[in-house]
Amino acid sequence: MAMKKFINDPANLTKELLEGLVSCYKGKVKLVSDRIVMRATPKDESKVAIVTLGGSGHEPALSGYVGEGMLDASVVGDVFAAPGAPKLLEALRLLKRDAGIVLVTLNHDGDRMSASKALRDAEKEGIKVREIVTHDDIGPGVDADPDERRGLGGCVPLYKVIGAAAEAGKSLDEIMDIGERFNRHVATLAVAMTGCTHPQNGEPITVLPDDEMEIGMGQHGEAGGGRTKILTADETAARMIAPLMQASGVKAGDTALLIINGVGATTLMEMLIVYRKAAQILADKGINVTPGACGEYLTVQEMAGFQMILCKLDADHREYLSAPARTPYWNA
Amino acid sequence: MAMKKFINDPANLTKELLEGLVSCYKGKVKLVSDRIVMRATPKDESKVAIVTLGGSGHEPALSGYVGEGMLDASVVGDVFAAPGAPKLLEALRLLKRDAGIVLVTLNHDGDRMSASKALRDAEKEGIKVREIVTHDDIGPGVDADPDERRGLGGCVPLYKVIGAAAEAGKSLDEIMDIGERFNRHVATLAVAMTGCTHPQNGEPITVLPDDEMEIGMGQHGEAGGGRTKILTADETAARMIAPLMQASGVKAGDTALLIINGVGATTLMEMLIVYRKAAQILADKGINVTPGACGEYLTVQEMAGFQMILCKLDADHREYLSAPARTPYWNA
Numbered sequence: 001m002a003m004k005k006f007i008n009d010p011a012n013l014t015k016e017l018l019e020g021l022v023s024c025y026k027g028k029v030k031l032v033s034d035r036i037v038m039r040a041t042p043k044d045e046s047k048v049a050i051v052t053l054g055g056s057g058h059e060p061a062l063s064g065y066v067g068e069g070m071l072d073a074s075v076v077g078d079v080f081a082a083p084g085a086p087k088l089l090e091a092l093r094l095l096k097r098d099a100g101i102v103l104v105t106l107n108h109d110g111d112r113m114s115a116s117k118a119l120r121d122a123e124k125e126g127i128k129v130r131e132i133v134t135h136d137d138i139g140p141g142v143d144a145d146p147d148e149r150r151g152l153g154g155c156v157p158l159y160k161v162i163g164a165a166a167e168a169g170k171s172l173d174e175i176m177d178i179g180e181r182f183n184r185h186v187a188t189l190a191v192a193m194t195g196c197t198h199p200q201n202g203e204p205i206t207v208l209p210d211d212e213m214e215i216g217m218g219q220h221g222e223a224g225g226g227r228t229k230i231l232t233a234d235e236t237a238a239r240m241i242a243p244l245m246q247a248s249g250v251k252a253g254d255t256a257l258l259i260i261n262g263v264g265a266t267t268l269m270e271m272l273i274v275y276r277k278a279a280q281i282l283a284d285k286g287i288n289v290t291p292g293a294c295g296e297y298l299t300v301q302e303m304a305g306f307q308m309i310l311c312k313l314d315a316d317h318r319e320y321l322s323a324p325a326r327t328p329y330w331n332a
Numbered sequence: 333m334a335m336k337k338f339i340n341d342p343a344n345l346t347k348e349l350l351e352g353l354v355s356c357y358k359g360k361v362k363l364v365s366d367r368i369v370m371r372a373t374p375k376d377e378s379k380v381a382i383v384t385l386g387g388s389g390h391e392p393a394l395s396g397y398v399g400e401g402m403l404d405a406s407v408v409g410d411v412f413a414a415p416g417a418p419k420l421l422e423a424l425r426l427l428k429r430d431a432g433i434v435l436v437t438l439n440h441d442g443d444r445m446s447a448s449k450a451l452r453d454a455e456k457e458g459i460k461v462r463e464i465v466t467h468d469d470i471g472p473g474v475d476a477d478p479d480e481r482r483g484l485g486g487c488v489p490l491y492k493v494i495g496a497a498a499e500a501g502k503s504l505d506e507i508m509d510i511g512e513r514f515n516r517h518v519a520t521l522a523v524a525m526t527g528c529t530h531p532q533n534g535e536p537i538t539v540l541p542d543d544e545m546e547i548g549m550g551q552h553g554e555a556g557g558g559r560t561k562i563l564t565a566d567e568t569a570a571r572m573i574a575p576l577m578q579a580s581g582v583k584a585g586d587t588a589l590l591i592i593n594g595v596g597a598t599t600l601m602e603m604l605i606v607y608r609k610a611a612q613i614l615a616d617k618g619i620n621v622t623p624g625a626c627g628e629y630l631t632v633q634e635m636a637g638f639q640m641i642l643c644k645l646d647a648d649h650r651e652y653l654s655a656p657a658r659t660p661y662w663n664a
Contacts, residue, residue, distance in 0.1 A: 276351050
């Protein structure tokens with residue numbers, strides 16, 4: 001059976017999608033050295049640069065958030081694969097500045113290895129760079145060791161927060177502080193209804209029975225242990241928001257960010273219905289939900305499902321979330 | 333087999349998704365009288381109002397484009413169903429003003445009937461309203477009678493153009509002129525890889541063999557006559573852009589808008605790869621492609637496929653496409 005995807009030679013997939021991105025949004029982003037997406041107009045060197053890395057196949061993440069008010073560069077691997085240390089080091093060299101660089105690494109083995117090696121090499125070259133490792137997935141449990149928690153879609157609002165802080169001229173130390181405070185309070189839980197197809201080899205990634213869904217699945221189909229018969233939207237929202245509230249530490253009187261991140265085939269119609277119930281539950285607990293967002297921010301091919309992202313916000317986070325941004329896939 | 337969708341009682345689907353929308357984007361939109369989505373903060377009455385109507389199930393269209401710089405109101409029917417004349421008339425009464433109202437109707441039987449009846453009744457009440465009927469689908473052929481051509485995703489950039497013109501204080505006559513000029517030059521062609529499921533009755537909408545795709549399918553699964561074995565992304569782009577260029581009348585030296593509108597399960601990765609080739613073909617013909625966009629603007633549940641939208645732009649259209657907009661799903 002032919003794969004039901006609009007692609008050409010699978011070997012050229014990442015190259016071609018990046019060419020498409022910079023062609024479509026040429027006023028905002030450009031491609032440098034094959035696999036590095038950078039702003040069309042660089043940010044002033046007096047300001048801290050923000051860079052991230054990760055595999056393709058999750059569009060619009062991660063490169064769709066390069067631009068004013070968010071990322072300075074995204075270093076791209078092949079589908080679901082880390083880009084490797086040499087390519088990341090190349091990006092760090094391009095962004096080298098006295099103000100310093102913040103590298104955001106999602107907690108996945110390949111990305112962590114690429115980052116560790118590149119950071120060691122960069123330090124030897126006198127490049128000032130600090131790292132934030134995201135691990136927002138509470139699939140392994142609310143109390144799981146952060147090292148066992150993967151980085152999911154919570155990286156996207158983190159880019160927004162620290163990108164705006166950098167744009168506002170905050171120092172490297174201040175940005176690390178603001179970012180780590182966000183990182184400690186952001187929690188994500190994923191649910192899948194169907195698997196998906198690896199676009200390069202046509203292989204299915206996870207198979208779910210016709211009448212089951214799985215809460216806690218990772219964004220490459222990693223098992224989450226939460227298989228259940230299909231629940232209603234309201235039941236799903238209630239079951240997911242409870243552990244997220246616990247993990248984020250949000251309580252009555254707090255302000256929280258709530259995002260429903262569709263991972264592929266789940267419609268915005270469904271995301272809005274799930275959002276409605278999750279927001280109602282938060283409001284009933286006296287939590288002020290703002291801002292909210294429903295859409296596809298970090299996807300897993302054509303998988304049906306979504307990630308629910310909740311973060312307890314402080315005054316800095318509220319300010320930087322509402323600051324201007326001008327990127328291909330986040331504008332404010 | 334249970335439907336693999338996150339919903340509650342199918343009878344409440346439209347009500348719940350609209351409640352989710354206005355909850356998530358409460359600073360931008362509000363729900364009036366059950367099925368009318370309006371701006372949270374109304375536009376000044378000295379300016380022309382823009383309203384549209386259509387069934388739900390196509391999110392973010394149509395209500396996702398209510399807000400500053402685009403629509404004043406969206407009148408919503410049930411899934412894939414027209415809202416009926418009384419609800420539209422109610423919206424027209426709410427928006428009644430000396431400056432007048434422009435109603436955008438997509439060419440589908442139910443919507444046309446709702447609109448015709450409401451327009452007659454509104455006229456009797458002294459409400460000043462003019463109608464633009466969109467029929468951008470060239471599936472029936474480049475030379476088909478406009479009445480036989482359905483309204484597809486080309487309505488979205490039309491909302492942007494006339495919404496910005498209204499915001500700029502243009503008169504009803506001027507906006508009709510600008511809008512009809514856009515309407516004459518915008519052409520859309522759809523391609524489907526898979527069918528989808530009606531979310532209220534669980535019935536499949538069209539079935540496509542495992543190794544086939546269909547060019548020309550309408551946005552409720554209406555047959556397009558262009559069944560073919562699965563083509564590569566580049567072959568698909570080439571086959572679609574040729575008739576679109578002919579229909580839009582774009583030629584060397586012109587500026588054109590190119591949008592790849594994903595209808596559901598097709599990934600942004602694929603849309604960017606298709607965009608890349610279509611934009612290359614246009615550039616090779618000496619056509620200046622700007623702006624471009626890839627994303628899900630008007631969807632058909634979880635169908636895999638996309639609509640390619642091309643419009644030859646004049647100076648007014650370029651200005652109004654790049655003007656500010658602040659809506660749930662279009663921000664500039």
